[in-house]
Amino acid sequence: MAANAYDTDLDRNPANHQPLTPLVFLERAARTHPDHLAVVHGPLRRTYRDFHNRAKRLASALAKHGIGRGDTVSVMLANTPAMLECHYGVPMTGAVLNTLNTRLDAAIIAFSLDHADAKVVITDREFSRVMKPALDAATVKPLVIDYDDPEFTGAGERIGTLDYEDVVAQGSDDFVRKHPGDEWDAISLNYTSGTTGNPKGVVYHHRGAALTATGNVVNCGMGKHPVYLWTLPMFHCNGWCFPWSISVVAGTHVCLRQVRAGLMYELMATHGVTHLCGAPIVMSTLLNAAPHEKRPLAGPVQFFTAAAPPPESVLVAMKEAGFEVTHLYGLTETYGPSVINDWHRDWDALPIDQWGALKARQGVPYVGLDDLVVMDPAHMVPVPADGTTLGEVMFRGNVVMKGYLKNKTATDEAFAGGWFHSGDLGVMHPDGYVQLKDRAKDIIISGGENISSIEVEDALYKHPAVAAVAVVAKPDEKWGETPCAFVELREGKSATAEDLITWCREHLAAFKCPRHVVFTEIPKTSTGKIQKFKLREMAKEA
């Protein structure tokens, strides 16, 4: 191409080009609103000045211990101030933050520590029962730092050589953060939920983290100074990047070690919580709270839900309880949510069942995601936007991971043809909104017909006795597969298998109705997702 005036003597330089990174957001909040309340945890109150200083101290202490670009710092922490500080302090050194899922077992954690090549581990005393054997079993021998949260009064020994508060105290708040050399540098390592098998190590970069952080603010319409309750685990996709988003708008983090209904209502009332996030299970927890645990909402409360299909009945109940629910969708691979059920004002006038059906659709690209399509993966062509033709949901844009760590095969597969393959099956509605029907591995094929397990579950969720349900394929000689439903009943309510099958007949085409119903506790991952691969094993015996 011939040189063109717009390409001549107009190069990048430090004045006009800086790597995108979410680390600037905390710096800015601390400069602009130093006295604003940044962190609440039990009786603890920290301003943005304190929060920023502590993050810098942590960074400087880690740097003194030799931590720098490309090193992994793994943390086993609840939703505490230390976890927030790690989201800034670790990448300030150039290192990569690896948040461990606090509900995994020692064997998987040992595997992760080795896979991530952890140089430092920061671990909450509550989890030492798992971390001690994990560290014993791991090949890597990281520096272990104990975090002894005053809000945790239960059992658990210290297993490290340093104390987190001492480390922070020894650091210096004069620390000048390492600038990422390139916005493509890794900022964090997040393992997937392991719903479909072994978790994979998803690598995030500074660019994507910065864009998702501001993207959350734009997409969720968050104004200045929100009060954000930490019901979503920060170990899950870095809390959907909200530890960084909240700095963008100088909000207040209300920490929470455990998702318990009474405490959530109490904190919401006490601190005037305006926003919270969570899987549909968190909504159910709020809705099913005992009457004495509930408190009236002080003002409008925005609930952002993602991670699993939210049953229509739960969405409707949340509306009736006064929450404003926004339905998001995404994967660990897309920094958490990157699809939004972008609501139309006039949909609020619709009858409640239509309202619920629209709310249950996953939606359109986040501001920040370039494109979202439903494709026939064999030919990489979009399916017709008819609301019925099934295809694989695919993403493209800057809020898609770098790839899977040390797994070129999986990375190449995930990005085949220049699109990120989600493994989720869905349809494209005529209005451009995507709706998920199932995971590719969960779809049930009966007599050659696809059955969406989500659709069958939604029908069962509407039955008054059903508290939770999951539908999977059961092998069948005649039909290939048939739907098998696993059900948890509401306390004090009863229903027979026959009742539920009859109910389904009224709401679904006959071939979609479960042939078997099993009453049992449904196995879930620690991020609140149903483990269908376990249920499929159980279905074989049913």
Next chain:
Amino acid sequence: MAANAYDTDLDRNPANHQPLTPLVFLERAARTHPDHLAVVHGPLRRTYRDFHNRAKRLASALAKHGIGRGDTVSVMLANTPAMLECHYGVPMTGAVLNTLNTRLDAAIIAFSLDHADAKVVITDREFSRVMKPALDAATVKPLVIDYDDPEFTGAGERIGTLDYEDVVAQGSDDFVRKHPGDEWDAISLNYTSGTTGNPKGVVYHHRGAALTATGNVVNCGMGKHPVYLWTLPMFHCNGWCFPWSISVVAGTHVCLRQVRAGLMYELMATHGVTHLCGAPIVMSTLLNAAPHEKRPLAGPVQFFTAAAPPPESVLVAMKEAGFEVTHLYGLTETYGPSVINDWHRDWDALPIDQWGALKARQGVPYVGLDDLVVMDPAHMVPVPADGTTLGEVMFRGNVVMKGYLKNKTATDEAFAGGWFHSGDLGVMHPDGYVQLKDRAKDIIISGGENISSIEVEDALYKHPAVAAVAVVAKPDEKWGETPCAFVELREGKSATAEDLITWCREHLAAFKCPRHVVFTEIPKTSTGKIQKFKLREMAKEA
């Protein structure tokens, strides 16, 4: 550096890396809210579907005429639907949009067309009296397209070979936009206001335009579906990137050919305007409207002001009139605003004079700007944050221009030392907020002491008889320079030079008080800025 797992097999590919560009925002709005009202102009109403289709048609027609990457399309347009379409249609072809200042004369426009190497010119019939001689005088011979806006019923001939509506009609809405090969590709060319001399050609890139577009939404806390009144000329810094911001939040553009008080109030009331932008002169126009022109505000109206120092008295009067004013600051070189007077909630409780003094400060970096400092330019070290030491305001970040077109010397000077030098003098307050004191060229040095012309002007603006004022240096044998004030009086009010000097004595240190006062009309640029270089000539004779 040794290879590191986070840099291995984790490369950019089309699935996870796309050039940032504001063009996706219109695509997204058209997909998500196709029936939402995008553009209002007189009786005209266009939805996002229409707006997007017309922009694609324009692009496809331009592409058929050979327009592509690196070509310049210059437009001489008022704030009309065509101007909005050009903000998308032109860069969709890969070309660069050059918006011409509609109030310049033929000679400067001819110069700009040649400097920009314009391939196509789109010109509103209203401006043909200037454009015809400009095109005759220019060396380039662009394709000229007339835009005959039905809302313009005044004089003016057609001077082109094509009609804008025919061009759009001939285009195809199947057009697939050219993806910028790189987010560093130029998207627009904006000449500075020429306050300090000859305008310079500032080149914007797709990355900065996208970040400013979302930055406006985040910084200004704009929620979904704002109704935006076009009181700021779109030819000025691409309307501070709001033509792109409004798509991010699927808002409604209310077009406006002329900033007239009666019409502004009428449109605000009729369309429920929620947001508007403008130089301080627009605030004065609203405040000084005749009683019969005013209308009560329907709801909260956000006014974003920048471009010139807003007098404290005007800020206070706007508050009293019920507007919520946010004070922004920036330069053409920083995509319009990139500094914000980020307001603290508790400042609202202060007495009105303190309120006004705080509101008049320019503030802190926009979310999106990496850093903002006040430096001693000779040594490139920050001045103390004491609120008094004067230094040059400097910027660093991704919302700073590529550079000046065909002007390597000016570009290198502007970026010397890795910071963008604004040419504005200011102080850093202890709380991290920047306050401008003067332009470097406008500061008055009297007996070796700096006098901020803004400070003297602010004192005079508080006098009840003063409608507008500008203070410049007048050469003085004894003192070197002394302040000379140019004043426009309010209708029906009177004051003598002696009155005003006495007034200043009460409000300012004696050495800062003007020695001369001249009653006259103050020369302004077309963006509402006072042309102090002209006043300095006049002061010599005073």
